[in-house]
Amino acid sequence: QSVLTQPPSVSGAPGQRVTISCTGSSSNIGAGYDVHWYQHLPGTAPKLLIYDNINRPSGVPDRFSGSKSGTSASLAITGLQAEDEADYYCQSYDNSLSWGVFGGGTKLTVL
Amino acid sequence: QLQLQESGPGLVKPSETLSLTCTVSGGSISSGNYYWGWIRQPPGKGLEWIGSIYYSGSTYYNPSLKSRVTISVDTSKNQFSLKLTSVTAADTAVFYCARVSGIWTGFFDYWGQGTLVTVSS
Numbered sequence: 001q002s003v004l005t006q007p008p009s010v011s012g013a014p015g016q017r018v019t020i021s022c023t024g025s026s027s028n029i030g031a032g033y034d035v036h037w038y039q040h041l042p043g044t045a046p047k048l049l050i051y052d053n054i055n056r057p058s059g060v061p062d063r064f065s066g067s068k069s070g071t072s073a074s075l076a077i078t079g080l081q082a083e084d085e086a087d088y089y090c091q092s093y094d095n096s097l098s099w100g101v102f103g104g105g106t107k108l109t110v111l
Numbered sequence: 112q113l114q115l116q117e118s119g120p121g122l123v124k125p126s127e128t129l130s131l132t133c134t135v136s137g138g139s140i141s142s143g144n145y146y147w148g149w150i151r152q153p154p155g156k157g158l159e160w161i162g163s164i165y166y167s168g169s170t171y172y173n174p175s176l177k178s179r180v181t182i183s184v185d186t187s188k189n190q191f192s193l194k195l196t197s198v199t200a201a202d203t204a205v206f207y208c209a210r211v212s213g214i215w216t217g218f219f220d221y222w223g224q225g226t227l228v229t230v231s232s
Contacts, residue, residue: 002157036218038121038158045207045222052213057220091159093216097172100216102158 003028003094004103011109012080016053020106022090028101030071033093036067037075040087040105050075077108087111090111113138115208115223123230129195133187133208133223141166141186146211148219149182149193151204159204160184163215164191171215198230 005023012018022035029035037050037095048057050066053073065076072091090103119131133147140147148163162172163184172180181194195202205227209219 030117034213034214034218038219040158045224047150047222048132048218048220051218051220091158091218097174099175100160105157 002104003101004090004092006088006090006103006106008104009107009109012077012111013034013111014082016080016081017076017078018080018108019077020075020088020090020108022075022092022103024071024073024092024094026071027096028071028092028094029073031075031095033067033095034064035073036091037064037073038089038091039084040089043085046089080110082110084108113210113221115210115221117206117208117223119226119228121153121227121229123198123228124232125199125230126197128229129193129198129228130204131193131208131226131228132190133192134190136189140184140189140191144212145216146171146215147184147191148209150207150209150219152207152225153201153204161193161195161206163211165210183228191202199210200230202203202228203230204228 006102038046040046053068088106114136123129142228153199162182179196184191205225207225208223210221212220
């Protein structure tokens, strides 16, 4: 059970917009620690999508965006494509655990 | 383009020590701007950060695994390694090595493909 809570699954049709939430607490996201997001297709290396809450690495389409407010963060994907079907993980730091943590992951299904 | 590649036995017996090496190519592990880390993913479960190391040898370990984990670096070979002692079936996982950007608690911007390690007799 991670201290960062993500919905187990989300889905959307091609072209739609979906959001994936990452809910934490005052010891992690709420304490001001940055949130990062990864896309993971089984059998491949996870890919960094968003770092430091809102920044996209070079090469990541602007269809992916991140936001953070209070004790939560969100990843939004617009113009959903079949290739976006993957697992998505948030990551932050928790000062009560004194360690970096990942969310439990969210499986995105493109209908 | 930076590349990381994990290597090591795919099968380890219970109570023994799991040993993996990550070879970095396309960049120097001694660049000084990054840390290097190990992450694992048990089958059907999420990601768990095991620990990180700086090229100087400074290490940071997950408190839940600290008593069993050792991460070391060999700058001459551009490699860093993981040792996990007294393994059980619960340690069966895909192990990834990755570069940590920012601070030691930063984000992982380059990852290896991962290697499955099964703990079984």
